[in-house]
Structure formats: structure tokens, C-alpha cells
Amino acid sequence: MQSEIIKRTVELFNSEEIVRAIGWRKGDFDYDLNPSIFKSSEDLEKNFVYNDFSSANLSKFLIKISQKEDGKTLVFLKSCDTYSFNSLLQEHRISRDKIYIIGVPCEENLDPSKIKAALGEDVLSMSCDGETVTVETLDGTKTISKSEVILDRCLACKSRKHVVYDELFGEEGEVLDSKRFDQVEILENMKPEERYSFWRTELSRCIGCNACRDICPACTCEKCVFDNRDSGVENKVATNDFEENMFHIIRAFHVAGRCTDCGECSRVCPEDIPLHLLNRKFIKDINEFYGNYQAGDDIETLAPLTRFDAVDVEPSIVKTRENVK
Amino acid sequence: MLTLNASQLDEFFALIEKKRELYLPVENKTGKSEYKRWVEGDKYSTALRTVKSAKNFFFAKSENLYDLKMDHKNVEVIDTREDIKEFVIFGVRGCDVKSFDILDNVYLQDPVDTYYKNRRDHGLVISMACSKPATTCFCALFDIDATSPNGDIQAWNVEDKFYFNPLTEKGDAFVEEFKECFTDEDSKPVEKQKEETLNIIERLPFVNLNMEGFGVEDKLKAIFDRPEWEDLSSTCIGCGTCTYVCPTCQCFDIKDFNVGDGSIKRFRCWDSCMYSDFTQMAAANPRLTQTARFRQRFMHKLVYYPIKNEGIYGCVGCGRCLVSCPVQMNIVKVIKAMGDN
Amino acid sequence: MDKDALMPYVGVITEITRETPDVKTFRVLGKDGKKLFIHEPGQCAMLSAPGYGEAMISITSSPTEDYMEFSIKNAGKLTGWLHSVEVGQQVAVRGPYGKSFPVDTDLKGKDLLFIAGGIGLAPLHSVINYCRAKRSDYGKIKIVYGSRSANDLVDYKELQEWANEPSMDVNLTIDRPQEGWDGNVGFVPTYVKELNPELSYTVIICGPPIMIKFTLQGLKELGFKDTQVYTTMEMRMKCGVGKCGRCNIGDKYVCKDGPVFRFDELGELPNEY
Ligand SMILES: Cc1cc2nc3c(=O)[nH]c(=O)nc-3n(C[C@H](O)[C@H](O)[C@H](O)COP(=O)(O)OP(=O)(O)OC[C@H]3O[C@@H](n4cnc5c(N)ncnc54)[C@H](O)[C@@H]3O)c2cc1C
Ligand code: SF4
Ligand code: SF4
Ligand code: SF4
Ligand code: SF4
Ligand code: SF4
Numbered sequence: 032m033q034s035e036i037i038k039r040t041v042e043l044f045n046s047e048e049i050v051r052a053i054g055w056r057k058g059d060f061d062y063d064l065n066p067s068i069f070k071s072s073e074d075l076e077k078n079f080v081y082n083d084f085s086s087a088n089l090s091k092f093l094i095k096i097s098q099k100e101d102g103k104t105l106v107f108l109k110s111c112d113t114y115s116f117n118s119l120l121q122e123h124r125i126s127r128d129k130i131y132i133i134g135v136p137c138e139e140n141l142d143p144s145k146i147k148a149a150l151g152e153d154v155l156s157m158s159c160d161g162e163t164v165t166v167e168t169l170d171g172t173k174t175i176s177k178s179e180v181i182l183d184r185c186l187a188c189k190s191r192k193h194v195v196y197d198e199l200f201g202e203e204g205e206v207l208d209s210k211r212f213d214q215v216e217i218l219e220n221m222k223p224e225e226r227y228s229f230w231r232t233e234l235s236r237c238i239g240c241n242a243c244r245d246i247c248p249a250c251t252c253e254k255c256v257f258d259n260r261d262s263g264v265e266n267k268v269a270t271n272d273f274e275e276n277m278f279h280i281i282r283a284f285h286v287a288g289r290c291t292d293c294g295e296c297s298r299v300c301p302e303d304i305p306l307h308l309l310n311r312k313f314i315k316d317i318n319e320f321y322g323n324y325q326a327g328d329d330i331e332t333l334a335p336l337t338r339f340d341a342v343d344v345e346p347s348i349v350k351t352r353e354n355v356k
Numbered sequence: 357m358l359t360l361n362a363s364q365l366d367e368f369f370a371l372i373e374k375k376r377e378l379y380l381p382v383e384n385k386t387g388k389s390e391y392k393r394w395v396e397g398d399k400y401s402t403a404l405r406t407v408k409s410a411k412n413f414f415f416a417k418s419e420n421l422y423d424l425k426m427d428h429k430n431v432e433v434i435d436t437r438e439d440i441k442e443f444v445i446f447g448v449r450g451c452d453v454k455s456f457d458i459l460d461n462v463y464l465q466d467p468v469d470t471y472y473k474n475r476r477d478h479g480l481v482i483s484m485a486c487s488k489p490a491t492t493c494f495c496a497l498f499d500i501d502a503t504s505p506n507g508d509i510q511a512w513n514v515e516d517k518f519y520f521n522p523l524t525e526k527g528d529a530f531v532e533e534f535k536e537c538f539t540d541e542d543s544k545p546v547e548k549q550k551e552e553t554l555n556i557i558e559r560l561p562f563v564n565l566n567m568e569g570f571g572v573e574d575k576l577k578a579i580f581d582r583p584e585w586e587d588l589s590s591t592c593i594g595c596g597t598c599t600y601v602c603p604t605c606q607c608f609d610i611k612d613f614n615v616g617d618g619s620i621k622r623f624r625c626w627d628s629c630m631y632s633d634f635t636q637m638a639a640a641n642p643r644l645t646q647t648a649r650f651r652q653r654f655m656h657k658l659v660y661y662p663i664k665n666e667g668i669y670g671c672v673g674c675g676r677c678l679v680s681c682p683v684q685m686n687i688v689k690v691i692k693a694m695g696d697n
Numbered sequence: 698m699d700k701d702a703l704m705p706y707v708g709v710i711t712e713i714t715r716e717t718p719d720v721k722t723f724r725v726l727g728k729d730g731k732k733l734f735i736h737e738p739g740q741c742a743m744l745s746a747p748g749y750g751e752a753m754i755s756i757t758s759s760p761t762e763d764y765m766e767f768s769i770k771n772a773g774k775l776t777g778w779l780h781s782v783e784v785g786q787q788v789a790v791r792g793p794y795g796k797s798f799p800v801d802t803d804l805k806g807k808d809l810l811f812i813a814g815g816i817g818l819a820p821l822h823s824v825i826n827y828c829r830a831k832r833s834d835y836g837k838i839k840i841v842y843g844s845r846s847a848n849d850l851v852d853y854k855e856l857q858e859w860a861n862e863p864s865m866d867v868n869l870t871i872d873r874p875q876e877g878w879d880g881n882v883g884f885v886p887t888y889v890k891e892l893n894p895e896l897s898y899t900v901i902i903c904g905p906p907i908m909i910k911f912t913l914q915g916l917k918e919l920g921f922k923d924t925q926v927y928t929t930m931e932m933r934m935k936c937g938v939g940k941c942g943r944c945n946i947g948d949k950y951v952c953k954d955g956p957v958f959r960f961d962e963l964g965e966l967p968n969e970y
């Protein structure tokens with residue numbers, strides 16, 4: 032697949048259809064691919080990688096590029112990434128006519144930290160062939176079954192369908208029945224104290240870096256409220272850990288109805304905090320209160336929280352909540 | 357050498373905890389390890405690295421400097437520093453131990469930072485030799501011997517035995533105090549483990565990177581002006597994760613927090629040169645682009661810090677930024693691109 | 698435990714003078730009426746108030762005075778608050794920070810040319826008055842000071858005093874012509890070139906970066922060397938004691954290794970200020 036993608040992209044470079052491509056750049060290991068800009072076909076041929084670790088969602092990087100740079104940029108998008116792309120388009124953050132999308136097929140990404148946890152940290156290379164992941168370590172070759180080391184977000188993949196592209200590699204995919212709200216239900220069924228303590232424990236590990244926000248394709252404000260010094264937050268560690276925890280709750284509100292559930296926040300969190308569960312709770316609530324809605328599905332449907340309907344459930348939300356266990 | 361059976365470890369911990377506070381790496385619910393105050397039932401985690409470094413013990417993520425009160429025209433400054441209890445950090449890896457030296461060069465230089473020194477004076481470091489380094493480890497590049505880490509007491513874990521060797525006066529006093537816990541045994545197994553580990557370290561991918569040209573004054577501007585900074589930083593999202601997980605990053609902010617009862621806490625917290633407001637002034641900001649900020653981080657570690665500190669680099673090769681950066685950009689990639697590797 | 702360098706003293710504002718529409722000078726003394734600490738010309742102090750944060754401010758008064766003064770421009774949270782308070786208000790002050798001008802070494806016995814723009818006179822004020830107090834230690838003293846308009850010239854009263862001293866040569870300029878102004882009109886860099894100072898002067902310059910840049914260019918054209926020119930720099934600061942990393946440029950911490958630099962030292966730093 033990688034060589035086919037490269038071949039086609041080189042053609043696009045040569046025909047001057049595109050002037051740059053944003054893709055995944057080879058690292059020191061198979062798994063440490065750096066989202067990066069390729070400015071020539073030579074660079075791309077030498078350093079572009081598409082493999083089981085091409086997890087980074089490249090759509091957000093297009094904001095800066097399409098605002099600042101001239102000429103067409105090619106972007107590689109996995110199915111889940113295309114939803115983020117649509118959202119950015121809908122919010123006028125990127126210019127569609129300056130972007131050429133190659134949809135790339137996805138067979139679930141692997142999680143390097145799961146592989147390391149299972150096989151040791153002395154990993155030199157990792158590759159996947161069908162159902163088996165083969166890992167070269169300083170200690171010799173080891174194998175593990177793929178199902179054990181799939182990235183968490185891919186375990187609940189919502190869709191293999193590319194909702195936007197100029198060109199697609201592989202077959203047209205389908206929306207999946209992901210069961211992704213099961214975990215939310217578990218949380219909903221907890222007693223409030225249990226739930227409170229669940230989140231306090233999870234968030235207690237937060238180091239206050241901003242990786243989750245800064246990687247998020249829905250967090251694209253020119254100036255984030257949390258960077259607003261007049262609010263007294265300035266997005267740094269606070270004296271009080273409850274203040275810090277609030278950041279996550281408020282952020283979840285800010286992306287409610289806009290979060291496509293791309294899973295980047297949880298993927299990049301150095302402390303493995305399951306932030307996606309907060310966002311999914313909002314998605315689930317929105318689905319229940321306003322009817323099913325998938326952000327990024329298309330660019331026409333207005334997000335439930337940005338339109339008003341006479342049948343909207345405002346008052347009954349309160350009632351429903353009162354009945355919650 | 358002084359030894360202790362693994363089966364007696366918890367007893368040993370309980371004894372320490374009777375007289376001091378004991379912190380050690382424990383597996384958390386994600387399966388990774390983190391430093392934690394020991395309580396009965398906690399198992400020491402032999403994982404190679406904690407996600408957060410050990411710097412938090414001395415250079416706290418957030419700490420109150422003092423309280424302030426304003427009553428009409430009167431201002432009061434209230435010293436809230438307390439005499440802290442003696443504490444022990446057990447199981448610190450060689451890279452993290454070395455990071456304390458790097459922080460010392462900043463915090464213990466004149467004027468001494470009393471908050472830092474207070475904790476430094478009250479803390480005792482029991483290090484732990486590595487026997488299974490990760491391929492992301494490159495401490496050897498910075499002359500750190502992972503098989504013989506520094507600290508007040510160095511320790512090894514060979515099979516079901518722990519070996520201890522005090523290195524400082526504080527360490528001597530500690531083993532004397534707890535002498536009934538230890539037996540004296542031959543240190544051959546330690547020597548054997550060291551040899552095996554050094555063998556692995558030699559085969560790690562990054563330990564022989566070329567550091568030529570870094571950390572010297574006459575190359576400062578040449579490296580600063582290198583065109584590669586632009587590409588290396590092109591997708592850096594400025595999140596600061598690398599600086600927060602880094603054991604040697606030392607920058608902080610000072611801010612006021614209004615508690616709401618008329619008293620103000622003036623506290624300091626970790627800050628990052630990766631943030632856009634780091635150098636923001638009323639009329640200007642000398643680092644306007646993420647490229648400039650990205651460059652500052654690596655220039656500081658690889659060039660500025662060593663120039664100021666007798667050639668010691670501001671990186672200990674722990675590999676945390678290799679593991680945690682959301683876009684997989686890190687100091688090794690920078691060294692490779694900038695140095696002649 | 699010893700007092701920490703980050704922990705402030707409490708001072709009282711005993712006098713407030715309005716200098717320009719957005720600059721006021723504050724006299725601060727300890728609660729006992731004495732100075733809070735001893736400083737050298739060019740050093741700074743961190744001023745603060747509960748809930749308003751801290752700000753680094755140059756000490757404008759000469760060490761030879763028995764009070765301490767700060768000329769402060771209303772630029773934000775703390776400085777805005779300071780502009781709203783009255784005499785008797787207490788403030789928190791810590792310092793002194795930074796390297797001073799080498800008044801007792803390299804500058805001693807020299808002819809001195811002070812060039813300032815806007816609020817940049819504040820740090821130089823301290824040196825000028827120090828030199829006045831020890832007049833016989835120095836050669837000729839020439840001052841070139843400019844601002845946007847006559848109203849923006851800080852310390853106008855004292856400037857008159859300086860101008861009236863026969864041993865000092867004071868030259869004022871404003872950017873644009875203005876009614877009632879019979880002095881020079883034009884930007885500082887141009888004015889300095891017009892005045893064509895002799896090469897015997899050691900130059901001390903402070904003001905907006907752009908003014909410093911062009912003035913320095915002019916001085917070089919006149920034959921001045923980098924080693925003959927001193928300036929004081931501004932970077933964002935938090936700790937003031939070389940730890941928080943905020944003011945780091947190259948291998949220097951402006952708060953500790955500066956803010957006073959000789960230009961040849963600056964030349965060795967990356968261009969990030
Ligand atoms: C060595 C030195 C000497 C100085 N001497 C003097 C002097 O003699 N007189 C004098 O008047 N000033 C002096 N200054 C400047 C003075 O320190 C600043 O004007 C002061 O810190 C402003 O503080 P503040 O709390 O009033 O403003 P702040 O509220 O802190 O902000 C000032 C301005 O900076 C910007 N800003 C600050 N932080 C941020 C951020 N995080 N994000 C975005 N924007 C931000 C804002 O635009 C704001 O308007 C000196 C500075 C230094 C470093
Ligand atoms: S990425 Fe993780 S550690 Fe960083 S701020 Fe977000 S939740 Fe906290
Ligand atoms: S280098 Fe990586 S971890 Fe550091 S700020 Fe940039 S994106 Fe974040
Ligand atoms: S720069 Fe990276 S490898 Fe070096 S000490 Fe910091 S986190 Fe570790
Ligand atoms: S300047 Fe940057 S790299 Fe250096 S210690 Fe501070 S945060 Fe870390
Ligand atoms: S960097 Fe060195 S000391 Fe640190 S964990 Fe790895 S091998 Fe051990």
C-alpha cells in the first residue's frame with residue numbers, strides 16, 4: 032500500500048497538481064512517525080511511511096498550512112480523520128480548494144506502548160502481518176497477536192467510511208456498529224460518588240501539559256479561553272487540583288457537538304487518561320436529547336447545539352437528570 | 357555488600373515509613389509506574405521508568421511560595437514554609453538521579469532557592485541500577501552509568517535480592533540506622549549483572565550519537581541559525597508535554613491565586629518555553645513563532661546549559677520525550693539533524 | 698529558615714508624582730521610614746501587590762538618595778493598579794536584581810553620553826543622579842533624551858535642573874513639532890548623529906529596541922565601538938534570580954547576567970531580543 036501511495040503522490044507532485052504533502056515521516060523506529068510536511072517528491076519517496084503506526088490525524092495541521100501557504104497541499108486521511116476534516120471545513124477553518132485528499136484505508140492502528148508493555152521496552156522494530164505482530168528486540172524476535180495490541184480508539188472504530196476525499200485507496204468502507212457507548216454506560220450506571228472518584232483518580236495523573244487540547248481537531252480557537260490570562264487560568268498548573276480538573280470538564284463542554292470522537296486526545300495523553308469517555312458522554316447525551324448526530328458526517332447539517340428547534344428538549348433535560356440514579 | 361531479600365522488602369519499607377515518608381514507583385491503574393507515597397500493600401514496581409520524572413520531589417509541579425493579604429492600604433506577607441519531614445525516594449534510575457545535579461546547578465546557585473533546598477536537604481535518594489534498558493534510553497551519551505547510578509545509596513536488584521551501597525554521609529547514616537535489616541554478602545552477582553547490562557547498553561541505538569559542536573560557545577550562533585529548525589518544528593503543537601515529562605526542565609511561572617477569603621496564594625508552577633506566552637511582554641515578544649520556541653528548548657538543553665555549566669548537557673537521555681511527544685518529535689531527532697550524525 | 702529571594706519586603710508609597718499621561722513616579726520606603734535595601738545604579742526590583750502579580754521595575758533613584766523611586770508606565774494589571782493607588786498604600790518589593798552599570802569601574806573618569814527614549818530614561822536616571830552626586834569622578838556628561846511629544850518626556854522638572862547645571866549638557870527632542878516647543882524635533886537616532894559627539898564618550902543607551910538599533914547604527918558610523926556602548930535590556934521576567942528561565946537568551950539570563958550589557962556581549966547572543 033505504501034509504495035502505491037508514494038507512486039501516486041509522486042505523480043501529483045510531478046504534474047504540479049500539488050506543491051506539498053502532509054504525511055507521516057519515517058522515524059528512528061517503525062512506530063515513531065512524525066506528522067510532517069514533504070516539499071518534494073524525492074523527500075516523500077525517501078521518508079514517507081504509511082503503516083500500522085500512522086495514527087496521527089493530520090487534518091488539524093491543514094489549518095496553518097491552508098491559511099498561510101500558497102498552492103495545493105495533499106493530505107492523507109484515514110476514515111476517522113475525514114470526519115475531523117469535514118468539521119474543520121464546516122467551521123471554515125480550512126480551504127477545501129487548497130487541499131487534495133487521498134483517503135487511505137485503515138486496518139486498525141497498533142499501540143506501541145501496549146506492545147512494549149507486553150514484550151519489553153528493548154524494541155528495535157515492530158511490524159504486523161495479518162493477525163501477528165512481529166517484534167525485533169535486543170533479546171531476539173518475539174511475536175504477539177494483533178488483537179492484544181490494537182490502539183484503544185481503534186477497538187471502538189466508528190466508521191471505515193471516508194466521508195470526504197478526492198481519491199481513495201482501497202475499498203469504500205462502512206459505518207460500523209462500534210459499541211463505543213458501552214463504556215459510557217458503565218460510568219452512567221455508577222453512583223455519583225463512584226463516578227466522582229473515578230474521574231478524580233483518572234485526572235489526578237494529569238500533568239497539565241496541553242497535549243489533549245493542542246492535538247484536538249475541534250480545539251481550533253485562535254485564542255483558547257484557557258490561554259486567556261484575564262480568566263486567571265493561563266493553562267498552567269494551578270494551586271488547587273480541582274481547578275486543574277475543571278479544565279477537562281470545560282474543554283469537554285467546548286467541543287460538545289463538535290467532537291467527532293477521533294480519539295486523538297486519549298491517544299496522545301502521556302498519562303493515559305481516558306478523556307474520550309468525557310467527550311463520548313456528551314455525544315451520547317446529544318444523540319439522546321436531539322436525535323442522532325455525528326459531527327463531521329457531512330458539512331451541511333448544523334450541529335445540534337448551534338441550531339434551535341421548537342421541539343428541543345431543554346426543560347426535560349432537567350427532568351431526565353432528576354431521574355438519573 | 358549490604359543485601360536484603362525481596363521477600364523482606366515490604367518489611368523494610370514499613371520500617372522506613374515509621375520514621376520517614378517513603379516514596380517509590382508503584383504500578384498505577386494504566387499499568388505504568390508512578391512515584392507514590394508507600395502504604396501497606398503497595399508493591400515496588402521494577403518498571404524501567406515512571407511516566408513523570410522524579411523532579412517533582414524537589415522542583416514541585418506547583419507550590420505555594422507565600423501568602424499575601426491586603427487590608428485597605430496594608431499589605432502583609434506571610435511565610436508559609438514549613439519544616440518538612442525527612443523523606444526517602446526509593447528506586448530512582450540513574451538518569452533521574454543525574455537530573456537532580458542539573459537542577460541543583462540552577463536552584464542551589466546563588467541566591468539559593470530555599471524551597472528547593474529544604475526538600476533537597478530532607479530527601480534521601482536510593483537509586484536503582486538498570487538491568488533492562490529501553491531502546492529509547494541514551495543516558496550513556498551523557499556519561500551516566502545506568503549500572504552504577506549515583507544517589508545517597510545506590511542499589512541493585514539481582515533476581516530476588518537487593519544490594520545496597522551508600523555513597524554519601526547521609527547514605528552511611530541511613531544504612532547504619534537500618535542496619536538490622538541488612539545482611540552482608542558477596543557482591544559478585546552485582547558485578548555480573550553490571551557486565552551484562554553494559555553489554556546491552558552498548559547495543560542501544562542512540563548511545564553513540566555525535567555530540568560534536570553542541571555545548572560550545574563558538575558554535576552557538578551557527579546552530580541557532582541552522583535552517584533545519586523550521587522543518588523539525590513544523591508540526592510541533594506547542595503542548596509542552598516534552599518539558600513537563602522531562603526530568604531536567606526547570607522553568608516556572610509565578611502567579612497569584614485568590615483563595616476567596618481575602619487571602620492570596622502566590623505560587624509557582626512548572627512552565628514551558630514551548631508556550632506562546634512564555635516571553636510575551638507588553639509591546640513585544642521575542643519568540644513569535646513555534647519554531648523559535650521549539651529552538652529555545654533544544655538550544656537550552658544542548659547548547660546554552662552546557663556553556664553555562666562546564667559542559668554538562670541539560671539532558672540525561674531518559675527518553676521520556678521520545679515516548680510522550682504527541683507528534684513524535686524529540687531531542688534525538690534534533691541531535692541527529694543538527695549534529696553531524 | 699532564611700528569607701527566600703522570592704519573598705518580598707513590605708514597603709510604603711510615600712509620594713506619587715505624575716510624569717506623563719501614562720507614567721507616574723512612586724517613592725517607596727520601608728515601614729520604618731528607611732530604604733528597604735541598598736542598590737546600585739541600573740538594578741531593578743520586583744514590585745507586587747496581592748492578587749495583581751509582580752512586575753520588574755528599574756530603580757530610578759540614585760543609591761546616594763535616602764529613598765527609593767520607581768517610574769512606572771501603566772501597561773497592565775499591576776502597573777494599572779499602581780496608577781490607581783494613593784500615598785500610604787503598601788506594596789511588596791523584592792530585590793535588588795541584576796548587574797548594575799559599572800559606575801565605580803569602567804565608567805569612572807570617563808566622559809559619559811546618556812541616550813534615552815521614552816520610559817527608557819527611568820533606569821538611566823539612577824546613573825545620571827549617581828554621577829551628579831559624585832561629579833568629580835566623571836568627565837563631561839551629555840544627555841540626549843527624546844519622546845513622542847513634550848508631554849511624554851518623563852521627569853521634565855528634573856531635566857530642567859540638569860540642564861541648568863553648567864557641567865551637564867542636556868539635549869531634548871520630540872518626534873513631531875508641537876505648539877510651545879522650541880527644542881529639537883526629530884527622532885533620537887538622527888539627533889544623536891547631528892550632535893556628532895566626540896569619540897571620547899562612553900555611551901549608555903536605553904529605550905525602545907528600534908531606537909536602540911538605529912542609534913547604535915549611527916554611533917558606529919561616527920566611529921564608536923561596541924565596547925564603548927552600554928545598554929539595559931528588557932525581557933519578560935518572573936523570578937529575577939536566574940532560575941525561572943523566562944529571560945534566557947543564549948547562555949545569559951537577562952535578570953542576573955544583565956539587564957546591563959555592553960554591546961559586544963550582546964553581539965555574542967542569538968538575535969532573540
Ligand atoms: C529589567 C526590566 C526593567 C523594567 N523597568 C521598568 C521601569 O522602570 N518602568 C516601567 O514602567 N516598566 C519597566 N519594565 C516593564 C515592566 O516590567 C512591565 O511593564 C510590567 O511587568 C507590566 O506588568 P503589569 O502587571 O502591569 O502588566 P501585565 O498585566 O503583566 O501585562 C503587561 C502587558 O503584557 C502583555 N502580557 C503579559 N503577559 C502576557 C501573557 N501571558 N499573554 C499575553 N500578553 C501578556 C499584555 O499585553 C499586557 O498588556 C521593566 C521590565 C524589565 C524586564
Ligand atoms: S494530555 Fe493528559 S496529562 Fe496532558 S493535559 Fe491532557 S489529560 Fe492532562
Ligand atoms: S515537541 Fe512535541 S511534546 Fe514538545 S511541545 Fe512540541 S509537540 Fe508538544
Ligand atoms: S530532553 Fe528528553 S531525553 Fe532528555 S532528559 Fe528531557 S525528557 Fe529525557
Ligand atoms: S528553557 Fe525550556 S528546555 Fe530549558 S529548562 Fe526551561 S522549559 Fe526546559
Ligand atoms: S536512561 Fe539509563 S538510567 Fe534511565 S532508565 Fe534508561 S538505562 Fe536506566
Ligand code: FES
Nearest residue numbers: 937940941942952
Ligand atoms: S527572570 Fe527568572 S530567570 Fe530571569
